[in-house]
Amino acid sequence: MDVHYVYILTNKNHTVLYVGRTKQLKTRISQHKNNSLKTFTGKYNVDKLVYFETTKYVNNSIKRERQIKKWNREWKINLINGLNPDWKDLTEYI
Template identity: 80%
Template sequence: MDIHYVYILTNKSHSVLYVGRTNQLKRRLNQHKNNKADSFTGKYNVYKLVYFEKTKYVNNAIIREKQIKKWKRQWKINLINGLNPDWKDLSEYV
């Protein structure tokens, strides 16, 4: 059984938030970090993991990702601040 992740990345200045979903978070983070400038995350240097959550079921991850993507920016910031108030890079915890 896979674990599915919903995650939020940001850039150095925290001006951009990117919401994604994957079942291999470590691999996906490496892809983001090595993205070319023509991709969204590459163009804006969005690679700092500031939030993630796990679920056993892919359908739950899909629903949650869509939910968070629809949120206002401030709601996403509140979600991040609730678990990671210093906006530390959480990559080492994956």
């Protein structure tokens, strides 16, 4: 069974929220953490994994990513707080 991930990253001050999706979460988070300043996440040091969820099908992950991206900041914060109220880096749990 394939697993697809939808995730939210932030920077150390929690001022930027980035929503993404991937099939290989460990690899993708590693890429974000080693990013150059040429990308959005690199430019704003967005490399702290504060939320992730799994889906069984790629179409569901695409739909969910698009849904969360459209949400306002408060809704995204509430989603994060529901799973990770201390906003700890969840990288060690993947």
